[in-house]
Ligand SMILES: O=C(O)COP(=O)(O)O
């Protein structure tokens with residue numbers, strides 16, 4: 207990959223620009239409390255984020271319902287059809303997330319500098335996340351990052367989410383650059399796999415969430431410790 211060939215950049219949100227693990231944990235724990243279930247461990251959330259809200263809520267709920275102490279307690283949630291509990295939990299999660307969005311989250315070091323330098327170099331920027339679009343837009347605004355992006359797309363913007371290449375191809379279209387001219391910057395194998403399949407070069411940050419796997423094992427052209435390194 208030659209950086210001078212790159213005309214625009216697609217940037218992932220959770221784990222790449224903002225450390226949102228605290229938001230996820232708090233919103234999930236409010237949700238579990240509504241269902242009279244015990245709180246979730248932070249590391250399960252860290253291993254599960256990145257594939258959208260439905261996947262996160264469903265996985266965490268399945269894990270908590272299978273805990274021996276929950277089975278022994280005769281929790282009411284166990285007596286309901288599972289798809290109904292999933293649906294109810296997702297509704298409660300979205301309700302809570304709306305109000306805690308950004309409250310337990312921090313912009314990673316180097317992000318503002320990296321975005322400023324990319325914009326100053328004349329490149330267009332899009333944010334592409336598996337987070338619902340409305341939450342992503344609000345988070346970017348709360349953290350003062352929205353102004354850097356000409357486009358913001360979420361997990362509900364297209365028919366399929368990353369690691370499918372469709373969201374990247376659609377984002378390239380919106381940016382008006384070919385996949386080969388469009389760099390994907392992310393933190394997980396979802397970003398790496400989607401970028402490879404779409405034909406976009408891909409840089410992965412080394413500090414995000416990658417389902418508990420070493421980030422070097424995910425498809426990438428470049429590993430970076432900070433977005434500020436991109437133009438070096
Ligand atoms: O799974 C999510 O909600 C967000 O994940 P992403 O911003 O890393 O795509």
Ligand SMILES: [Mg+2]
Nearest residue numbers: 218220221393
């Ligand atoms: Mg991510």
